[in-house]
Amino acid sequence: MKRKISSIALNVILILLGVVTVYPFIWMVCSSFKQNSEIMALEQHLLPQTFIIDNYINMNNRFNFLRFFANSLFVTLAITLLVVYTSTICGFVLSKYKFKGRNLLFGFVLATMMIPWCVTIIPKYTMIQEFGWMDSYKALIIPAMFSGFGIFNMKQHIATLPDEILEAARIDGADEFYIFHRIVLPMAKNGISSIAIFQFLWAWEDYLWPYLVINTQEKQLLAVGLKMFNGQYSTDYGALFAATAISIIPVLIIYLVFQKQFIAGIAASAVKG
Amino acid sequence: MFKKSHPLQSKSEIILRNIVVIAMVIFFTVFLIIPIGIAFAGSFHEWNPLSGTYNFLGLKNYIDVFSSGLFWTSMLNTLIFSVVVIIFRVGLGLGIAYAIYSSLVKYKSFFRAVYYMPVVTPMVAVAFVWKFMYNPQIGTINQIFGLDINWLMNPKTALLAVMIMTIWKDFGYAVVMYMAGLYSLPTDALEAAKVDGANAWQTFRYITLPLLKPMTLFVVITSIISYIQAYVQILIMTEGGPGTTTYLASYIIYDEAFVKYNFGYASALSFVLFVITAVFTWLSFRVSGSQE
């Protein structure tokens, strides 16, 4: 009985918190079907009084959603795949090989995680200009290829894989490339999926850097594109909310599909750090 | 020392190791060490890329930073902001994760997904939505609670309002991290506690919490790093106002670098911020270490 009461109480609290969490989204989605004058009207109603879908239809005039979405997906996937690969292979080398300077290198990797964006962004920007990479995806992808966070987590994760399996493969005559690609990589899948999701979300939401280096409208990314609705004298709220609503759907789906692996992955690496 | 791993280093191991180490070193040198060097040098100069000025100033930028009232206001704000948001993020995250984890709650993945929604929503959009919710006349918050507060323009509530929004956006991250931590707890320790007759609170306080410490440290450190760099919510919600009451350190850097193009001054500020981040990160390691 007591258990039942506490179960109900707990569920009620969680649902209330859930409502608080979700309410702004509901408000946003409802507002995306309103005219700007209704969004800002004195008389506020959650549900649109005049239901319009123009915000979604007209959005494409200024905000080529599918284009931005495809760009974001391409860049984010490229960065995610590269980071997953580089993090895993660096993690493998740093955890399973012993060599001079290993700890120094690992300490350095750890230190990189602490450097705020603002320290390096200005020189990085001037460097990208020197390289002639402005307005190209090279500028987005190459500087993001290695991640201190990813390497750190994969090192922790791969360290937990038993050495015996690797030794057995070596005795069978497998070379290290084979061992990494065919044994370590598949075994590290939980760690990989947690890194992948973290990296995916970061790259998906990254704003300042793509905003600085990408100029052409057709190449722009989604997170930056959302600012298109912020004009010189006013903001087109209805269109902004419509665009935001449809931009978060893909990310939510990815999260929903992979949340089990995501959590298992974090559990496998970060906790043991 | 090589022997611990395995006695013979094969040729392929040396090749793989060299490729990886060299790639890492090149990458971090080009995209981290060199930029840091440039920024460090730049912080001693009057540096404006638009007018092409790059004149040596010595320590002037640093002196300006420390003698600027706005810098100290913003540091205090950043400190308050980070500490409060981190406490709530960790507290809420742990509490909710533990609740979902417990056998009392059924639809676990539903709740996990709901709380994670704000995390995956771009800050730009979230900040606009909340700016509406805080509106003194038409905002949801005043209407629901029957208040009459000009949240974002009252010096007493402006920073608080931004913090509440940030907590709302970010606590789901901590929930998921703690869920992961809880799922990986060794069940034998918890069983043993039960056998010894510990009640739920005792189990949580003396078994679960200490076991979750690495996760807490992880959440706290990633939070310190990201909150010291927070600026988007300020840019959209208050622009630092009213007056200068909600200036955060990174917002000044953004403003100086990409609005006023004072790259030199902005670099000096960045380095000061970097040192402070490092100190706080080190402190959190120390604090967590000293308890053991």
Added chain:
Amino acid sequence: MMKKITAMMLMTSLAVSSLAGCGSGSASGENSAAVEVPTEPFGDTIKYDPSVEINDGKDITVELWEWGSDDLFQQAIDGYTAIHPNVTIKLVNNPWEDYWTKLPLALSGENGPAIFNVHNSYHENLINYMAPLEIPLEDLQADFTGVDAHVIDGEVYYIDYGMMTGTVYYNKDMWTAAGLTEADIPKTWDEMREVAKKLTIKDGDKLIQAGLNFNDDFHQNYLLGLNYQLGENLFQEDGKTPNVNSDAMKQVMQMLVDMYEVDGIGSKDFGEKGADSFGQGQSAMVIQWGHYYNTLQTTWSNINFGVFEIPTFDGNPYAYNRYNGESTFGVNKNAPADQQAVAQDFIKYFLANDEIQIAFNLAMSTFPAKKSLAGNEQILANPSLAVLAEHIDHYIWPGSMPSTMETSLKKAGQDIFFNGVDIDTALNEAQENIIRDMQNSTFTSVENLYKYAK
């Protein structure tokens, strides 16, 4: 698991890219409205001759960057490319804030746009990248007002096509409800405050309707401009030192404070933004710049509003207000010579073409700088422009002030209204901030070029 991820990612990206393909394909086929192609030279002093080929008739593509309404710019481009089918002008739109971060950086690189829209508030960030206009100075002066303020060492890099300034917008329904008539339209600030009191509705202490609302825009619409009515410039005589803690500025600030705190015709907490509050039907009057006319037309179309000229202190001001120019395009001096030639030619076309001048001025609700258009019917049909016509020469452009003028005064005002700082301290602090922010600035005020300068 990895297979699952890869497969899903591939599927989504495939689906999306094919969709994106369709989307862009269908969008491009629409703009095919017939454009009348002029064959005879047109214009006042600046003449554009459509029969002269550009780039020897060879195909060329240039980029034009802007932040505003694509349709407006496309209209000008379509007119031009109809004359010169060999030219393709690619429009690149960036939202306002992004534009000013990215344009200067793009211009400092190699592939910056040949033509770009200019706003004089960002003058300093752009001027180093601009090529002077090839149109003779005398011709520009003959056709346009305010050219002198743009002369740098005998060269002109851009001019204004229109002048934007503030006027009072009032809600006609509230006006009638308060028993006011056309005759009550205030000429002085004292009258304005009396009218505003009549327009204010309170329920006990609680404000229901504000007579006047200047929240969030007092710095732009009052502080930076009303000083001229009192005969005080924004910059001291050297043209470089700000003058924001002058007695005139203090008087204006004091008046704003008194309006809210003594007269009670509005409140700092009533309506986050004056402009929105007026649109919401919550405030009876606002002073707004020309662009607000368009906001009222589009967002707040159900407000029945009228416009009158900004009040003065004594009916005989040194100048009525500050104005700001909407600028013509700039030419990128680092662009290839052939692209620059197109850019120069396009600007000439833009200046000579009255239709485009009218369209741009109406779109921004700016008063035309082109002299021949001052009495134009289409222009005067816009009430926010019509009320300006009589005294348009009594407005001052201080030059392209660094943005710190606005931001520092906004901060000062917020400190006074919300943080309890006294006026003297706040304005002195603003003065110091501006001096610090401007220490490396090359800005010099052009207030001395005012036609009726003392």
